[in-house]
Amino acid sequence: MNVTLMAFGELRDIIGTREKVIFLEQGASLGDLMQHLAKEYGPAFYEEVKKVRGLRILIDGRECQLDHSETPLKDGDTVVLLSPISGG
């Protein structure tokens, strides 16, 4: 299945792009996505992401916690990695 990954703020520097489509096995979870990214960006990737203060993860617009690695993904999901931003 295909999942779209989007990154904002300092997380974009880690990912190196605003948006990319990632192929995962059917039934993959958030943890599987993170492992995929660790393979692509190196083993330090996960540690770098965890260092981002106030990190937000949204799966199709819903908040999710990084340590909820079992959270299931489905084909067509958009996963957003977001460092804190403000609105007014």
Added chain:
Amino acid sequence: MGGYKNCILRVNLTTRKLSEEPLQQTMIHDYIGGRGFGIKLLYDNLKPGIAPLGEDNKLIFVAGPLAGTNAQSCSRYNVFFKSPLTNTYFSSSSGGHFASELKFAGFDGVIVEGAADKPVYLWINDGKYELRDAAYLWGLGCTDTHTLIREELNNHSARMACIGPAGEHLVKYGGIISDRRAAGRGGAGAVMGAKNLKAIVAKGNGKVEVSDKDAFAFAVREQIDAIRTHPNYDNFSLRGTQTAEFTQILGMFPTKNFREGIMTNWEKIEGAEFDKLRVRNTRCYSCMIHCGSIIKVSTGKYAGAWSEGPEYETIWGFNGSVNDPDIGRTVAADYYCDNMGIDTISASVAIGFAYELYERGIITKSDTGGLELVYGNGGPILELIRQIVYREGFGDILADGVRIAARKIGKGAEQYAIQVKGLELPGYDPRGAKAHGLNLLTSNIGADHCLGYAPQEIFGVPNPRPVDRFVVEFKGELAKINQDLTAFNETGILCALNTANGMTSPETFGKMLSTLTGIKDFADPAYLWLVGERIYNLERMFNVRDGLGKKDDVFPGRFSEEPMPAGPSRGQIFEEKQLLTDYYKARGWDLDTGIPTKKKLTELGLSFAK
């Protein structure tokens, strides 16, 4: 007692009588300051049913007790009045340097009443005051007004709150400008224009006394540490609110007059794009966050255009409303609106409304003076703003706000007027965040986000508990919490952005207020919550006294009848009936009328409010 100057200046423009009044001690204790003083003074001084643009309306400018101190994000003023746009109580807030200067000049606030027979401005100079001729300033933009008044007074550090041509032409969402900060919403500028008052100017050499200097310094240090270590601080202090992606990723970035929740090509208006244009940051008096930015356009048709901003609402307004991601035009529009003294939210919603009417054939080129209003082409925006400011052509209709404009246009236009109580909605689609939407629906000033922002839904803040932004359970209670929190923080007057980001806790805020003033009760968060609820209910009773109630807490049908068509909020509607009932229950208000019960009013010390 520290914090207060114990002096309100009352200015009667009709009689040209200027007089000083001390603060009432009971008002200080029961309402603390800022928004508390504003509603109490407005409720006591204004008769029910008065015309907002008539002589009977008053403009009450109030600086909070913390203004002029080194407490962070608190040197603001609010202006209180009956709004010509909504016919309700209104509170409009501005940062900048005017509030601190007013305190240094010796005053906690200014009550303006009556109307002058010719243009004047008020000069408050270190405890002295006078009305001066402003005929030569009438018609000028706010930038020139600041420059010429400073030259006339030979005082280049004087601060002011002034109006531009929009206020002079009684545009019902004309605002008040201080340097490049705005008390933009609700038409305070139109009320000022109706009174022939061009500006209030202040300069002083005084200082704000502190009751317990060591303890106050400790409390402020606590606040500074909390802000500096807050996860949002780094980004907020660089970009401010120039990050339109945060509502795009939630699918609640209102697009095409609130029909859709994601804009075409929205990557072109992200924070990263503004990073390329930022010249430097700017700040209000005593605010370490410095969320303002000077933005200068470097390429394209609008190369050379600059503004202090635009902030999120303006970016959304002039891009999302017309579905055109040209940020160069938005920067130019932002500067123009600030210079003309007009609210960018109401102006942009009015323009988006006109685009939808044009698309549906309700209006045509013969109505717009030849302008083609087609989504995806924001080209006509600047001309439409100019027509609104000067009440020319179709702009004259839009200048009264979308509620009145829709009534004048007819042909079913009312259903496309996106407003509550006459106030145009800001850049949040209520279908995507139910407590945030409830605040827009029930706010005492109409659909404004600043009086009860829901960071739990928008930023994922887990306090008082994590919430799912789509569910309705607990949202009535949550809207009340956010509204009461904002109300007591605005006694300070703590910036709504600081409040929304949760950067200053009630405990720290209470310590600052208590050690500044010497009033022990202010240190108790439970007391602050009580005052917040008291303020909110008295504001509601001001409106009730003028005939408002449940019938006015109503969204346009779009939000409850049309599911969000696409994106992360796809399929969502706003469950208006259920959410409103839950909110009234949480408030202790009558479920049939939306009016605070006698029991609730007595509990809050408001039994005088009928």
